[in-house]
Amino acid sequence: SSELTQDPAVSVALGQTVRITCQGDSLRSYYASWYQQKPGQAPVLVIYGKNNRPSGIPDRFSGSSSGNTASLTITGAQAEDEADYYCNSRDSSGKGVFGGGTKLTVL
Amino acid sequence: QVQLVQSGAEVKKPGASVKVSCKASGYTFTSYGISWVRQAPGQGLEWMGWISAYNGNTNYAQKLQGRVTMTTDTSTSTAYMELRSLRSDDTAVYYCARRIVVVVAARGYYYYYMDVWGKGTTVTVSS
Numbered sequence: 001s002s003e004l005t006q007d008p009a010v011s012v013a014l015g016q017t018v019r020i021t022c023q024g025d026s027l028r029s030y031y032a033s034w035y036q037q038k039p040g041q042a043p044v045l046v047i048y049g050k051n052n053r054p055s056g057i058p059d060r061f062s063g064s065s066s067g068n069t070a071s072l073t074i075t076g077a078q079a080e081d082e083a084d085y086y087c088n089s090r091d092s093s094g095k096g097v098f099g100g101g102t103k104l105t106v107l
Numbered sequence: 108q109v110q111l112v113q114s115g116a117e118v119k120k121p122g123a124s125v126k127v128s129c130k131a132s133g134y135t136f137t138s139y140g141i142s143w144v145r146q147a148p149g150q151g152l153e154w155m156g157w158i159s160a161y162n163g164n165t166n167y168a169q170k171l172q173g174r175v176t177m178t179t180d181t182s183t184s185t186a187y188m189e190l191r192s193l194r195s196d197d198t199a200v201y202y203c204a205r206r207i208v209v210v211v212a213a214r215g216y217y218y219y220y221m222d223v224w225g226k227g228t229t230v231t232v233s234s
Contacts, residue, residue, distance in 0.1 A: 033220035035152070042202055042227055043144075043152065048220035049209060086152050090219060094166050096142065096154035 004032075004087055004099035011105040012077045020072045022087030022099045032070035032089045034063060036081075037101075043086065047072055074104075082106045109133040111203050111225035118231045119193050126189040127228045129203030136184035137161045140206035142221050143177060143188045145199040153199075157206050158186060193232045200227040 004024040012018035022032055031050060035043035045054050047063035060075045070089070074081055087099040114128040129141060143155040156167035158177040165177050176189045186203055204221035211217065 029216065031218040033218075035221075037152075042224040043204075043221075044224070045220060045222050048222075049218065054222060084151075088152075088154070088221070095168060096157070096219075098144075098152045098154055101151040 004089060004097055006085075006087060006099035006102045008100065009103045009105065011107055012074070013107050014079060015076055017073065017075045018077055018104065020074075020085050020102045020104065022070045022072075023068055024089065024097070024099075025068055026089050026091050026097070027065060027068050027070050029092070030089050031065065032063075032087045034061075034070075034072045035086045035088065037084045037086065038082075046085075077104075077106050079106050109205065109223045111205065111223055113201075113203060113225040113228045116229040116231070118233065121194055121232055121234055123193050123232075124189060124191040125193060125230050126187055127201050127203075127230070129186040129188070129225050131160075131184045131186070131205070134205075136179075137181055140208070140219075141177070141179070141186040142204045142206040142219075144202045144204060144221075146202070146227075147196065147199040150199075155188070155201075160186065190230075193230075195232050198230065198232045200229050202227045 034047040036046050037043040046057050046061050051063045062073045064071045084101045086101045110132045112130045117125050119125050137160045140157050140159045142157040145153050158165045160179045174191050178187045204224040208217050208219045
């Protein structure tokens with residue numbers, strides 16, 4: 001299956017650590033990438049590959065993977081991290097797939 | 108700086124076609140691919156497909172096969188996405204994004220990511 005499953009919503013207290021997960025069979029073979037999307041804006045890449053951050057992404061964002069699960073961790077969440085987060089990967093035929101998205105609330 | 112500039116909003120009637128453009132600047136266009144992603148109102152991101160700007164190879168989402176065509180014009184560094192036989196559920200914001208491929212030679216596969224995105228083009232399908 002090429003589906004990716006995410007929890008619809010997650011909350012975190014300001015300054016605490018939160019992990020957002022993405023599950024799918026394809027993640028056993030291919031790395032995921034993670035995108036942050038704020039209301040009315042285009043998605044922004046935050047993590048790709050094993051654990052790589054594009055220039056400009058704070059180092060409180062990190063990624064990891066184990067088995068069929070990819071994770072995005074925010075260590076010391078800030079108010080500006082409140083957003084929707086999407087994982088994306090590929091299947092064996094090269095087609096892409098997104099997770100359903102996780103709405104992160106920072107309390 | 109790397110930039111993708113998309114064409115303006117469109118309103119179409121059911122059954123019509125729409126063609127969205129995505130003009131790239133700030134990098135060598137033929138060195139990367141372009142992915143297309145859409146987002147229906149209040150919904151998540153949906154992967155539509157990608158095109159190699161190097162050789163024009165494409166890979167489309169199964170559900171859009173036969174209705175979507177992605178092309179590029181290397182002379183103007185512009186990618187295009189045409190969607191035909193529009194339906195009301197095609198109403199969405201359509202994004203283009205630069206596609207970067209990383210080959211993991213030791214394992215014989217590649218992964219990809221989308222590092223720069225256009226601002227999106229709203230397509231509304233309504234009678």
